[in-house]
Amino acid sequence: MTITTQRDLVQRHLESGRSITPLEALRLYGCFRLSACIWVLKHKRGMNIETTMVEEDGRRFAEYSLVD
Secondary structure (H helix, E strand, O other): OOOOOHHHHHHHHHHOOOOEOHHHHHHHHOOOOHHHHHHHHHHOOOOOEEEEEEEEOOEEEEEEEEOO
């Protein structure tokens, strides 16, 4: 039996060429702490992930994407 973690799901999401926001991570994978997942993917797994700050309706949030 293989256990797929939220971190693995976020990694696959990014590797598929899509970006991800905290709200998407919560809806799709039940991940409340996307920034913590991203930190591990960047610093422990060596992924080159770019953070872009987005503003919509007066709210700011991060959007993460994999850099080629």
